[in-house]
Amino acid sequence: MRDVTEPSAPRRFRPRDAVFAVVVVVGVLWGINAAIEGLERSGAVSTTRPDDLVLFVGEPILEQEGDHYVTSEYGRKNLVSSRFGTDPDANWQAFLVGGSFMMGTPYVHHEHETERAGGIPFWLRHEYEEADGVVEIVNLGAGAQNSNRVSSIARVVVPLKPDVLVVATCNNEGVLPPSRLREELHQLGGYRLLAKYIAPAAGDEERSYYTPQLEEAHALLGAFERSLQEIADAAAEAEVPLVLVTLPVHLAYRGRAWSHGVAPDQAFTNPDPCIAEGVHLLSWEDPEGAISRLEQCEDTAEALRWIGMSLKQLERYPEASRALEQSVELRPRNRCRPSFNDAIRAVAEASEAICLVDLDRRAREVSPGGIPGDNLFLDYCHLDYAGYALMAREIRDGMAACGIAPPGVGPSSEPLDVARIALEEQIPELDHGRLWQ
Numbered sequence: 001m002r003d004v005t006e007p008s009a010p011r012r013f014r015p016r017d018a019v020f021a022v023v024v025v026v027g028v029l030w031g032i033n034a035a036i037e038g039l040e041r042s043g044a045v046s047t048t049r050p051d052d053l054v055l056f057v058g059e060p061i062l063e064q065e066g067d068h069y070v071t072s073e074y075g076r077k078n079l080v081s082s083r084f085g086t087d088p089d090a091n092w093q094a095f096l097v098g099g100s101f102m103m104g105t106p107y108v109h110h111e112h113e114t115e116r117a118g119g120i121p122f123w124l125r126h127e128y129e130e131a132d133g134v135v136e137i138v139n140l141g142a143g144a145q146n147s148n149r150v151s152s153i154a155r156v157v158v159p160l161k162p163d164v165l166v167v168a169t170c171n172n173e174g175v176l177p178p179s180r181l182r183e184e185l186h187q188l189g190g191y192r193l194l195a196k197y198i199a200p201a202a203g204d205e206e207r208s209y210y211t212p213q214l215e216e217a218h219a220l221l222g223a224f225e226r227s228l229q230e231i232a233d234a235a236a237e238a239e240v241p242l243v244l245v246t247l248p249v250h251l252a253y254r255g256r257a258w259s260h261g262v263a264p265d266q267a268f269t270n271p272d273p274c275i276a277e278g279v280h281l282l283s284w285e286d287p288e289g290a291i292s293r294l295e296q297c298e299d300t301a302e303a304l305r306w307i308g309m310s311l312k313q314l315e316r317y318p319e320a321s322r323a324l325e326q327s328v329e330l331r332p333r334n335r336c337r338p339s340f341n342d343a344i345r346a347v348a349e350a351s352e353a354i355c356l357v358d359l360d361r362r363a364r365e366v367s368p369g370g371i372p373g374d375n376l377f378l379d380y381c382h383l384d385y386a387g388y389a390l391m392a393r394e395i396r397d398g399m400a401a402c403g404i405a406p407p408g409v410g411p412s413s414e415p416l417d418v419a420r421i422a423l424e425e426q427i428p429e430l431d432h433g434r435l436w437q
Helices: 015-041 050-054 120-127 147-160 180-186 189-198 217-238 273-283 287-294 300-313 317-330 338-349 359-365 385-401 416-426
Strands: 062-065 068-071 083-085 092-098 135-141 164-168 242-246 354-358
Touching: 083 135, 092 120, 092 147, 120 135, 120 385, 120 416, 147 164, 147 217, 164 217, 164 385, 180 189, 217 242, 217 338, 242 338, 242 359, 242 385, 273 287, 273 300, 287 300, 300 317, 317 338, 338 354, 354 359, 354 385, 359 385, 385 416
Parallel strands: 092 135, 092 164, 164 242, 242 354
Antiparallel strands: 062 068, 068 083
């Protein structure tokens, strides 16, 4: 008989032990994840951070109700509530995809029960009132998202076979797309909950007023071009006509805006002393002196902005436009960089299947000195309702030139001012502090 005081021989490693351990761990994690997702579906917990809604499409944004599609509960977290027919042959459908510019900020907000008047989708519906049959303009714009999420939404909806997909994306470019692994992990409720508590979203008081520029401009441009190409490829595969639009750029932006409830940009509230001296000279009607002082400042982006403003005051418009464009390239403040608009033009011009509508060009045409400013904009990138009406008319006419229009629709006939005045009573109170109410 063996002496029990003798040490046992070490147990040999067997592959099936490793397999068993992996199965147990995976089973436990799967159970935990399923439980978390069940609790989320019941409304007991929320695993989604606000920032996730501008990075990922984590759940279906649309769901079917009988013979209609409606915006899902998840989709309504940052999309306007929509309802449209499931049969693309029954009605003429245009899907409008993009950021807050396309959604219609600040007149339109996803928290409103219905889509309000004022944005491009609203005006485009009016433009097509004379069409034969039913026209469905589906607003799929969402605030704060960049081209990566716009591409994700476009690729979700093109299989529904709309008559046209209109894409307006270029603002909010400052973060590279998440990796494929991160996108896959984000589908798991357990991962989302873990991420929510390990890396909680910053509060409003800690946030920048504008999209942080976390990456180099050339890397952002490359990611932007890839997103545009993804949209183009998806539309081509689904045989859906694609319209790409450039975005108007507020070159003369001075920092005026309706309230967002977030901390303002320090460059406006506490400028560099050198910049402040130049701005002071400009305010005292000495643009030449302002330019001389600003040329000595180290903050190139801000110096160019105020040099551009000074040149504009001197009515040296081509020079002013160049300086202001360079400033936007260096510090966009949520605006579309001019080079990104050029990328939109390049992608559209590379394919005969893509229709280009140049809203940037149109905005310059109607602006004093060719420099878009407060004549169109309410803030850094959102237009007033008359500006949105103008852009909707441009989209209509641009699509018509490409042979894209509902049956029975011809060239624009009603003067734009007449159309706008007839509908102004539907626009919310033009008190910027009350636009969200």
